[in-house]
Amino acid sequence: MRAQVVLHAARGRSNAHIARETGLHLDTVRVRRGRFAEQGLAGLADRRRCGRPARFTPVQVAEAKALACRLPAETGVPLSRWSCPELATELNARGITNAVSASTVRRWLHQDPLEPWQHCSWMFITDPHFRPKAERVLDLYAHTFDGIELGEDEYVVSADEKTSIQARCRCHPTLAPGQARAMRVNHTYGRGGALAYLAA
Template sequence: MPVVVACLVRVTGAVRRELIRRARGQKTAYRDKIRAQIVLRAADRQTNTQIAAALGVSVDTVRTWRGRFAEHGLAGLRDRPRSGRPSRFSAVHRAQVTALACQLPAQAGAPLARWSCPELAREAVAQGVTDAISAATVRRWLARDAIKPWQYRSWLFPRDPDFATKAERVLDLYERRWQGRKLRPDEYVISSDEKTSIQARCRCHPSLPPGRARMMRVNHEYERGGALAYLAAYDVHQARVFGRCAPATGIVPFMALVEQVMTSEPYVSAKRVFWVVDNGSSHRGKAAIDRLARRFPNAVMVHTPVHASWLNQVEIYFSVVQRKVVSPNDFTDLAEVEQRLTDFEKRYNATAKPFRWTFTRDDLHDLLARISQHEQQAVTVELPAAA
C-alpha cells in the first residue's frame, strides 16, 4: 500500500500570531480554536496521529484541516458553503404572512385586538397560506422588516381649525420670533401648565434600597394620603422653573403662579412676557387672555392648538418630575410631596439648560401634509363601501 504523507505546513509570523490568538481566545468558537491548534501543531512538525491524540479528535479531522490550510491558508479554516435542507417556505409565503401582519385582525375576521406571532401562525394555516408554520418562523420574518403588530400607539387628528396658525406662533416663540420679528433681549417666553393629582401613597412596609444583584423594592400595598396639583412655569430660553403646589387646579391657583413669576425680576420690568399655555379650564379662551392682560399689561397669553399639549415645553419638565421625583410614589403625606417638589425645583434650576427643541415650522408642515394624505386615503378606501 502507498504511504500517506502528511501535508507540509508552514506558518509565517503574522499568520502565527492570528492562529495563537484564535487558539487562546476566551471567546473564540470551539471549532475555530481546535482548527487553529491543529495547524500550530502541524507547523511544529507533529504527525497527524500525535495531534489527534493531544486534542482528542480523529485523525481524519486533523488531516482535513491540515490539508485545507496548506492549500488555502487562513481562508481554508472557514466552513465551506453548504446547501442545507431546502426551505419549506417561499418568498410568497413570507410576503403573505407579512401582509397579514400589516392588517387589523378584524379585517381578517379574527376576534382579536392585536396580532401575536402564535396567532399569526395560526391564522396563516387557517387561511391556507401554508400547511404548518411555527411562531418562531413568523417572528423571524417580521423581525427582518421591524414589524411588531402586537405594539400600538394612540394618535389623534388635529381638531382645531386654526391648528397650523396657533402651532406656528408657538414654534416661532421658541425660536425667539413674534409676528415676523425677533424678540428683544428684554422679552421672555414662559411655558406653563399644571400636573394634576400627584398622590401621596404611604407604603404599608418601608421601601428597600437596591443591593447586590437586587433592584429597589417598593411594597405593593399602600394607604392613600390625598393628592395635590403641581403648577409650573418654565422659562424656555433661560431654563428656569417656577413652581407651586395647590389642593386643586383652577383660575385662582394659576393666577397665583403668574403673580409669583411676574412680580420677580427680570419679568416685572420686561417689555413683554409671552405665556404659552394649553386649553385647560384655568386659562382657556379670550377671558383668560383679558384677565392676564388686565393684571399684567406686559404679559401676552398664547394658546397651543386644541389637543396639542406636546407643543408646550413645560410638559418635558413634568416628564422629568414624574421619573425623578414622583415614581415610585412613596410619601408619608402631602407635606412630604410638596417639600420634595420644592427641593427638586431648586436642584433642577442649579444645573438646568434649555431643552434642544428641534421641531420647526417645516416639520409642522410636513406633519400636516402627511395627515392630510392619510385622510384622503381613508376617504378613498371608504367610498366603495359607501357605494
C-alpha cells in the first residue's frame, strides 16, 4: 500500500484522491508521501520499534517443535507422550533453551498444527467371540437380560480393576506426532501374566 501511495503521487494525484483510491486515511497518505520525499525507498520500510527483544531464537523454537515430534521413549525419557511442562523441562535440561516455561512451549506449538499432547487411539478386535460377548453387555446397558427386560428391583453392577498396572507389552509401536497429525496409539497388547482382583 505504501508503494501504491508513492506511485499515485508520481502521477501527480492529490492526497485526497490517493486516499480515496487506496482506502487509506488522508493522514496516512500524507505521512507516507512525506517519508518517501525525505528518505526515498528507505521511507517505505518499517521504522525500528522499541520493546523487549525476543528471548528465544527461531532456531530454538524449531528445535523445540522437532523434539515435540519425537516420542519420549526415543530420547530416553520414561514417558508415553509429551506434555508441555515435560517438554519445557527437557528443553531446559538439554540446554536448547534457558528457563523456558510450559506456557511458552504451548504457544509455540499452537502456532503450528503440532499438538503432541493429543493422541488418537484405537483397538482392532481379534476375538472371534466378540459379538456375542458385546451383545450381552450392551443388552445389560439397555436393562435387558436374555431377551427379558429387567424388573424395577433388578440392577446391573459393572466392576473393573482399580489400577491399570499390568505386565504387558504393546504389539505395535506408537507413531510419533507430525504436522497436522496427532500421535497414534494402537491399544493392542500382549499380556504377560497380570492377576487382577475384582470386587463389587
